[in-house]
Amino acid sequence: MSHTTKNKTKLLARVRRLKGQIEAIERSLEAEVPCGEILNLVASVRGAVTGLTAxxxxxxxxxxxxxxDKDEDVARAQGAAELIDVIRTYLK
Known part of the structure; x- marks a missing residue:
């Protein structure tokens, strides 16, 4: 079973929130909201996409x-943990 299948409900909820954020940008553009407010909305979407990607x-x-957490090869487990930490840091 794929990890996206196991976490399907949680991932779909995140995507649906993103969809709502994108729709808020669209509504703001249609309503001619000041650009600073739109930029804040766009920044929020960018952060949400980055979090989902991570x-x-x-x-x-x-x-x-x-x-x-499960790998019996200590070196491989440590390398995977380090890689995960780097990704979390890089994609903040």
């Missing part, structure tokens, strides 16, 4: 490369 990459590593 979660998907982390889950991919844990499912298809090495799960640091």
């Amino acid at each position: 979660e998907l990459i982390e889950d991919h590593i844990r499912e298809h490369v090495s799960n640091p």
Whole structure:
């Protein structure tokens, strides 16, 4: 079973929130809202997409490369944990 299938409900909820944020940008543009407010909305979407991306990459590593919590190969588990930490830091 794929990690996206196991976390399907949670991932779909995040995507639906993103969809709502995108629709808010569209409504703001149609209503000619000041650009500063629209930029804030866009920044929120960017942050949400980045968070979703980080979660998907982390889950991919844990499912298809090495799960640091379960891998018996200590070096591989440590490398996977370090990679996950780097991704979390980079995609903040």
